[in-house]
Amino acid sequence: MIEEEKMTMENAILLMKHIGYLKTLKNVRSNGFYNSELKRRFERMIxxxxxxxxxxxxxxxxxxxxxxxxxxxxxxxxxxxICVPCLLKAALHKEENEEVQTEVEMALLTLSEMGYGEMKQELYLKEITEIIKHQQKHRNLTKLAYQFAWSFLNYRLFVDNSLEDTIVNELHFGREAARELEELTRNVNWKKKKEEMSKEERKEELSLMRWLQTSNVYFSGCQLQNEEFAEILSSISYVFRASNDNHREIDLWCTYPLINAVENRVVKVYDLMKGGAVKAVLERIQRQTLNEGMANECLQFFKNVSNRLEEEEKDEKEEEERKATKMETFKKLEEEGYEDTIISFHETLKILNRRYYLGLSLKISDYFVNI
Known part of the structure; x- marks a missing residue:
């Protein structure tokens, strides 16, 4: 169409940016561009x-x-x-007018789409750190733009663990994510279904969900022990308790970072208790509206908690803390009637195993914390 002059290059670029923006926000993937002539033309133009x-x-x-x-x-x-420095330069613009902020958001969104792509620190670290620090001081970015900046940086963890100190101790992702999640939780109307929401309300929900996704990446890739684990777990647990049947996508995105936090060997079970994660999952698993998918995630969470407690038991240096944590966990499980809940799932475990490959044992002791 461009070659035949049915569409100008300017309009073609505008259309493709719009398609790319929507594709990214809706988590749609397409490989059609990969081997196309259009891709090669864009490469030549760049x-x-x-x-x-x-x-x-x-x-x-x-x-x-x-x-x-x-x-x-x-x-x-x-x-x-070529592209990373170009986009970071665009994202560094600090004017607060709407047009500039839209372009900044678009540049940061594009950077967040690079996923696990490996690149040298000199291409991005100074600039992305400046963007995040400026936002922490002035709060001039949109919520989505700030999340995109963190998404880009956190994905780098999987190919460069030397970034942990910057992310944890210098930029304080745990503190920032907790603050953003708590604020967004207050702004989302949990009683409305998605189709009933206004454009602004849907944008708030989308921002909240993407912060959960970025938190999931953080717990999957960060192996540096820090005090902010409990803080961010508390915020995720708060979202999990606040959400309901109208927001099942958010529900699932809450479970992913919680499960990964359990599997992350540097996150202690004590942090999960202190952050309210155990209580939040207990409350959810006892809901009458619980579906099979959510049942799978909740049971997987407790199975992993049990495994982690067994591992911590082997560490003699933490013996007293382990015993206190196990007693507190057992007390909470007993108070909430968790034993009855597990027993009620025995009849459906075969179905769940066939569908989700849980491999769950039918022994109650596997899911309980006994001193």
Missing amino acids: FEEEKKKEEKNEKLFVDLCECYIFLSCSFTPELLS
Whole structure:
């Protein structure tokens, strides 16, 4: 269509950015662009624009990088070395007018789409740290834009664990994520179904869900012990208790970071108790409206808690803390009638195992904490 002059390049780029934006927010994946002539044309245009000096069209350059990353599923080191600095430069604009903030949000969203792509720290660390610190001081970014910045940085953990100190001790992801989740929880109307929400309400819900996704990445990749674990677990547990049958997607996204926190060997069971995670999952598993998918996640959580307590038992240095934690956990399980809940699931375990491959034992003692 471009070649036949049925559509201008400017309009084509605008359309592709819009498609990429919606595709990303709705977590849709497509490989159709990967081997297309359009991809090769974009690559040529990016390389050509990057070589220009005085005549470089900065806006076109940013647009080309955004379209390319939005629609691609893999990136060469050469393309990353060009696109990442370009997008970070666009994201560093600090003007607070709506047009600039929209472009900043778009640039950060594009960066967050790079996923686990490996890249050298000198390409991004100074700039993304500046963006996050400026937001912490001035709060000038949209909630989505701030989440996109963290998403981009947290994904780097999987290929570069030297970032842990920056993420945990310098930028304090746990504290920031907890604050954002608590604020968004207050803003979401939990009584409304998605189709009943206004555009702004849906945006708040989307932002909350993406913070849960970023927290899941954090617990999956961060192996540095820190005091903010309990803080962020408390906020996720608060969201989990606040959500209901109208927000099942949020429900599931709450369970993922909780399960990964249990599996993360540096998160203590004490942190889970202190953060209210055990109580929140107990409350959910006893709901009459509990579906099979959620039952699977809740049971998996408690199975992992049991496994972690067995591991902590082997560490003699933490013997007293372990005993106190086990007693507190057992007391809570007993108070909430968890034993009756587990027994009630025995009749459906075969179905759950067939559908979710739980491999759960029918022995109650496997899920209880006995001194």
